[in-house]
Amino acid sequence: MTSTDPAAAIVAPPGVMEPVPARVLSVDKETHDTFTLRLEQPPAMTGFRPGQFSMLYVFGVGELPISISGDPEHPGDLTYTVRSVGPVTYQLVTRHEGESIGVRGPFGTSWPMAECRGKNVLIIAGGIGLAPLRPAIYHILRHRGDFNRLVILYGARSPRDVLYKKELAAWNLLPDTQVLTTVDYGGVTWRGYVGVVTTLFKYLRLLPSETATILCGPEIMMRYAIHDLSARGFQDDQIWLSMERNMRCAVGFCGHCQLGPHFACKDGPVFNYPDIKPYVDLYEL
């Protein structure tokens, strides 16, 4: 029987509209301002797919969308990498083990792992944009035989802002895997590249027609990266990007994250480039 009661239509399962308390397992410092927060996965919550995000709520302070940065095939905990830039993120990264944080989600679309199978995968990350891409990297490494060459290009502001340094170094040693890291400003001890992430494109040895590209970072970085990829023959329909707009409700009700006809929270955050191409270059959108 179908209910016609209007109230019934807005009843959502736990964790969708109402935050579910999750216990903090650990808070680890990644850089001078960025921390990785590991939460115990509430029993009511299902797993997540690479690229999805949660709404994290510090009770009495506020709620923010944060991408999940952990391994999707490691059940039992939820991992988030958070940069402390405001009151809510500060409160998130200063929690202690055993305290509770409210969690809603996971929400949104995911990286197209099925479409990437059998191809080279080019991952382009800028700044903390590496965090939402890390679950995709974990997935590829767990299912290595399903994918061809993996190339990760990562740009950060300076050497002290580089995330997951040990993992990047370890991934670079894996067969058929290449990691190139560049920073905008390097000190004399920095042995890696200096320059914006697009300056690494000249070192790419991937056949564009056999490569799927996924990227996440500041929108302006993604815009220039896509321009350069197109100039090098990479196909628009083989490019996916994560548009991390101002998500509030996370379920497409409030419109804060609207991007043309799309809502970044439910139609995204991961979009196939042709679907949002008209809006990526649009001034003030």
Add this chain to the structure above:
Amino acid sequence: MVPPALRGSLAAHPFLEGIPEPLLDRLMAMAFEVTFEPGQILFREADPSSFFYLILSGTVSVEIAMPGRVLRIQTVGEGEELGWTSIMAKVNKQFQARSLSPVRAIAFDGVRLKAECDSDPEFGYFIMCRILDVVAERLRATRLQMLDVYSARGGGS
């Protein structure tokens, strides 16, 4: 003098992509191979401009030396070029360059290269167009760097 085996490497260098054979011959007559050990200074800021390099392997950092510290502002590597100011009259080196790994490159004397450009407009036009591509690309990269997109205001996750 460049060994004949290096002619292929020179012709395959992206800077010279599509160069007509007669122009390549002229460049070959001026080119010589150089190598640098890691940490070696190729040139310093304000040095009189001397050599223009086409890098075959290895990486070089372009730096600004300041009192008490050195800031790395760019890395150039295989398939790139370094020292384009050597072809400009009355322009000294604007940055310092230091090898980060073993570097192999083809070097050209900037004064001689410029003299060849002046004496043969076809040759000079080809070289100057390529130099302009390099300068334009570096200007674009510098502008993007100046945006400081990864700052707290810049965005990300």
